Amino acid sequence: MLRTYGLPKESRASHAHFLKSHGFDSVVLGPDETPLTIQPALDANLNVWSCRPAFSVRHLPSPEAAPYLSQDPDGHPLIWFGSGCPNEPALRQAHLHYIRTVAESGAFAGFMLDGIRFASPNAGDAFFTCFCPRCAAQADALGYDFDAMRRDVSALRHWCRSADASPLAADPDSLLAPLLIRWPGVAEWLRFREACVRDHVAEVRAAVDHLNARGAQFQLGAYLFAPLLAPWVGQDYPALAPLLDVISPMLYRTLGPGDACLTTEWAGLAALNLLPSRAEFTPRDVGRQVRLARESLPATSRLVPILQLADDLVAGVTAAARLAAPDGLDFFVYRTGHERYVALAAPAALAATTPPAP
Numbered sequence: 545m546l547r548t549y550g551l552p553k554e555s556r557a558s559h560a561h562f563l564k565s566h567g568f569d570s571v572v573l574g575p576d577e578t579p580l581t582i583q584p585a586l587d588a589n590l591n592v593w594s595c596r597p598a599f600s601v602r603h604l605p606s607p608e609a610a611p612y613l614s615q616d617p618d619g620h621p622l623i624w625f626g627s628g629c630p631n632e633p634a635l636r637q638a639h640l641h642y643i644r645t646v647a648e649s650g651a652f653a654g655f656m657l658d659g660i661r662f663a664s665p666n667a668g669d670a671f672f673t674c675f676c677p678r679c680a681a682q683a684d685a686l687g688y689d690f691d692a693m694r695r696d697v698s699a700l701r702h703w704c705r706s707a708d709a710s711p712l713a714a715d716p717d718s719l720l721a722p723l724l725i726r727w728p729g730v731a732e733w734l735r736f737r738e739a740c741v742r743d744h745v746a747e748v749r750a751a752v753d754h755l756n757a758r759g760a761q762f763q764l765g766a767y768l769f770a771p772l773l774a775p776w777v778g779q780d781y782p783a784l785a786p787l788l789d790v791i792s793p794m795l796y797r798t799l800g801p802g803d804a805c806l807t808t809e810w811a812g813l814a815a816l817n818l819l820p821s822r823a824e825f826t827p828r829d830v831g832r833q834v835r836l837a838r839e840s841l842p843a844t845s846r847l848v849p850i851l852q853l854a855d856d857l858v859a860g861v862t863a864a865a866r867l868a869a870p871d872g873l874d875f876f877v878y879r880t881g882h883e884r885y886v887a888l889a890a891p892a893a894l895a896a897t898t899p900p901a902p
């Protein structure tokens with residue numbers, strides 16, 4: 545699979561043919577698309593996937609969104625990634641309803657889950673969520689110690705904000721162990737986040753399977769945080785693998801300032817004094833994340849990492865990613881003016897892989 549996220553609306557037919565002529569077979573498009581608006585892509589024989597943030601409150605005016613928001617350990621509501629609490633039934637139902645509508649239209653090849661997580665380090669104060677009554681009830685139902693979670697996450701937040709805090713570890717691999725020894729409730733919190741995310745992905749999988757039982761072949765994929773970041777937001781690659789047809793780690797080398805970007809999420813952990821700041825990610829760093837994803841997944845999982853398109857090093861990043869034997873590649877984001885990056889990425893994505901020099 546060779547795919548882009550995004551396809552310009554202006555001159556869409558010509559952009560679709562441009563991608564097709566460079567070897568692309570698929571595009572992923574956002575929530576404002578309809579069978580009519582995607583027709584130029586279908587006419588160019590591109591498979592079109594749909595995507596929408598899972599727990600979005602972006603469509604709601606703030607007073608209406610307020611009751612759905614995540615809460616910090618003190619009960620203050622906070623928004624992250626335009627999203628509310630992942631355990632809010634109304635948001636879960638709206639997400640399921642959207643996916644069913646997309647699948648039933650028959651025009652889309654599949655759906656990519658996005659924002660299927662809790663708040664990330666880049667969300668600042670909202671990272672230390674969610675302690676709302678919905679999550680308290682869910683923790684109780686799943687057998688997690690909500691009070692221990694709230695107490696230790698609150699203590700961690702206090703430590704992160706204290707002026708004399710110095711980085712707890714040199715890199716993410718060595719960060720979790722000291723953190724979890726010091727604040728065991730934080731381990732409970734991360735496990736709880738993961739259980740809630742998996743619970744909703746399982747709901748979506750069941751809905752898609754139900755529709756496919758009637759003869760459709762609609763696929764379900766997910767945009768996930770890089771392996772180095774995934775534990776912080778409640779995403780576990782091996783646990784999600786059986787529920788997904790396609791797994792796409794988001795590996796944007798220099799992109800910012802949004803959530804999920806390698807640079808900004810690392811900076812978020814550094815701002816919390818959990819990690820030191822670091823130099824720019826290299827193509828090799830991105831390749832390592834693809835390898836970690838590959839190693840954590842069963843061989844049957846379809847791994848299609850999504851790389852930053854508008855990157856002068858996109859050819860090198862693509863080549864580095866391919867060394868880890870993904871099943872395809874995706875590129876974020878294709879806009880008018882990005883044709884030159886497509887022309888750089890496509891040959892690297894389609895070239896025969898050569899093993900690294902000994």
Ligand SMILES: [Zn+2]
Pocket residue numbers: 613614615629630631632674675676677678679
């Ligand atoms: Zn909550």
